[in-house]
Amino acid sequence: MKQVFKKPRLIKPNTFHYCPGCGHSIIHRLIAEILEELDLAEIAICVPPAGCAVLAYNYLDIDMGEAAHGRAAAVATGLKRALPDKFVITYQGDGDIAAIGTAESIHAANRGEQVSTIFVNNAVYGMTGGQMAPTTLLGQNTTTTPGGRVASIHGNPLDLSEMMAIAKGSVYIERTAVNNAKNIIKTKKAITKAFKVQIDGLGFSMVEILSPCPTNWKMSPIDACKWVDEYMTKIFPLKVIKDLTDTGKKDAD
Amino acid sequence: MADLTRRAFELADYYRTPVMILGDGMMGQMMEPVVFPEMINPDTLPEKDWALGGASGRPSRIIRSLLLDPAVEEEHNWKLARKYEMITRKEVDYESYLLDDANLVMVAYGTAARIAKGAINMVREAGLKVGMLRPRTLWPFPSKVLNDIGRVVRHVLVFEMSTGQMIEDVRLALEGRSNVHFYGRPGGIIPNPEEVARVISSHYLRFDIAK
Ligand SMILES: Cc1ncc(C[n+]2csc(CCOP(=O)(O)OP(=O)(O)O)c2C)c(N)n1
Ligand code: SF4
Numbered sequence: 001m002k003q004v005f006k007k008p009r010l011i012k013p014n015t016f017h018y019c020p021g022c023g024h025s026i027i028h029r030l031i032a033e034i035l036e037e038l039d040l041a042e043i044a045i046c047v048p049p050a051g052c053a054v055l056a057y058n059y060l061d062i063d064m065g066e067a068a069h070g071r072a073a074a075v076a077t078g079l080k081r082a083l084p085d086k087f088v089i090t091y092q093g094d095g096d097i098a099a100i101g102t103a104e105s106i107h108a109a110n111r112g113e114q115v116s117t118i119f120v121n122n123a124v125y126g127m128t129g130g131q132m133a134p135t136t137l138l139g140q141n142t143t144t145t146p147g148g149r150v151a152s153i154h155g156n157p158l159d160l161s162e163m164m165a166i167a168k169g170s171v172y173i174e175r176t177a178v179n180n181a182k183n184i185i186k187t188k189k190a191i192t193k194a195f196k197v198q199i200d201g202l203g204f205s206m207v208e209i210l211s212p213c214p215t216n217w218k219m220s221p222i223d224a225c226k227w228v229d230e231y232m233t234k235i236f237p238l239k240v241i242k243d244l245t246d247t248g249k250k251d252a253d
Numbered sequence: 254m255a256d257l258t259r260r261a262f263e264l265a266d267y268y269r270t271p272v273m274i275l276g277d278g279m280m281g282q283m284m285e286p287v288v289f290p291e292m293i294n295p296d297t298l299p300e301k302d303w304a305l306g307g308a309s310g311r312p313s314r315i316i317r318s319l320l321l322d323p324a325v326e327e328e329h330n331w332k333l334a335r336k337y338e339m340i341t342r343k344e345v346d347y348e349s350y351l352l353d354d355a356n357l358v359m360v361a362y363g364t365a366a367r368i369a370k371g372a373i374n375m376v377r378e379a380g381l382k383v384g385m386l387r388p389r390t391l392w393p394f395p396s397k398v399l400n401d402i403g404r405v406v407r408h409v410l411v412f413e414m415s416t417g418q419m420i421e422d423v424r425l426a427l428e429g430r431s432n433v434h435f436y437g438r439p440g441g442i443i444p445n446p447e448e449v450a451r452v453i454s455s456h457y458l459r460f461d462i463a464k
Contacts (some may be wrong), residue, residue: 042308042309042310043307045305054317057315057317061308061313062308062313063305063306063308063314063315064305064313064314064315064317065315065316065317066315066316066317066318066319079305083306083307086306086307
């Protein structure tokens with residue numbers, strides 16, 4: 001019998017604490033598979049965020065160093081500059097990268113830091129119970145926008161990836177999703193490409209991944225996957241936002 | 254500042270703990286020759302068996318502050334408490350100036366301590382027996398030395414370029430043994446040694462310290 005699917009070697013034998021239907025566990029698996037495929041496990045260092053995925057170190061069997069909320073890009077900068085031969089990734093939620101950590105994230109991209117960022121956009125603060133994030137959609141109910149987000153009061157959803165793309169040192173930025181098999185395969189391709197940008201020393205790379213949070217969206221996992229398609233992708237379209245890999249050049253050159 | 258900054262990095266590395274340097278605003282506004290201390294040999298630093306660097310030929314490592322198991326968390330907090338206790342025992346740092354025969358001891362840090370020294374030299378010429386304790390570390394605070402001073406000296410004058418950030422630490426350390434006086438300037442005009450010498454003299458008169 002041919003084995004077509006197995007637990008990646010770099011996923012520890014622990015039970016995921018993520019809610020059923022959560023995108024984090026899928027994204028963890030993709031990262032583990034890609035690190036193995038690109039033979040990066042022994043040089044990889046991952047900086048997990050404050051957020052539901054802070055416990056990523058219970059699952060990914062590589063060196064992991066927690067950062068304070070939002071500070072992943074700064075910690076990753078230090079790691080990569082001190083250990084330029086290692087492979088450094090950050091794993092950050094939308095509350096982490098697009099709110100408290102906006103400044104250092106933009107500047108890390110602008111400096112063209114040789115790190116790769118996985119940005120998990122679930123349109124809420126997941127871990128703390130579903131408060132509004134900068135990425136929350138207009139009209140979306142959260143615990144802090146009980147009547148739905150209103151632009152004149154709460155501002156508009158923030159296009160963090162587009163902001164990061166303006167920064168001259170970013171080389172490759174793509175937005176994908178993990179709400180169906182096709183999108184998961186595309187996400188795997190995007191993360192692989194982002195990792196190769198770092199291997200080739202081209203500059204900063206990032207994949208934004210739209211990821212269901214059924215618990216805080218108060219939906220079934222299936223409805224949450226549909227909601228990604230029907231609402232989230234309208235505001236955060238799935239596309240390559242910036243790709244300078246062919247030119248082999250950063251904007252800054 | 255150059256010496257203590259170097260020392261701060263060494264301590265941070267040795268204890269694996271954050272070290273805070275409280276810089277003095279005056280430092281940024283003055284010029285003086287500086288002799289940099291010798292570089293230490295990095296090979297003499299403790300081995301870092303916790304550092305990240307890729308799990309090659311060893312199990313993967315995790316650096317974290319979040320410990321969700323209450324028992325593990327408490328154990329970790331006890332471990333930190335033991336470390337802080339050790340730092341408190343070993344790392345107190347201070348300068349003592351003319352303490353031996355003093356009947357008034359000033360406590361001052363940073364630029365205020367430099368001014369105090371000038372003032373002490375002036376009043377010593379007039380026969381007033383003033384000394385100074387200059388804490389170099391604010392934590393751990395030189396409480397024990399100060400407490401010992403309190404056994405023999407009745408008057409302590411805290412002088413700060415603030416309205417009193419250290420006075421409570423001094424009182425706590427003295428445990429009521431000496432009278433604690435305070436002279437503070439809130440930032441703005443920098444007092445000169447002559448002014449502080451006048452403050453010292455007036456304390457001598459008012460509290461009859463020379464007797
Ligand atoms: C400095 C700081 N402020 C606040 C918190 C509390 N906190 C923990 S997780 C979190 C939100 C994380 O949301 P997000 O980045 O979207 O990740 P998710 O949990 O949704 O995956 C907050 C505010 C913290 N840990 N540190
Ligand atoms: S709260 Fe949301 S983001 Fe967090 S584990 Fe549950 S589904 Fe995932």
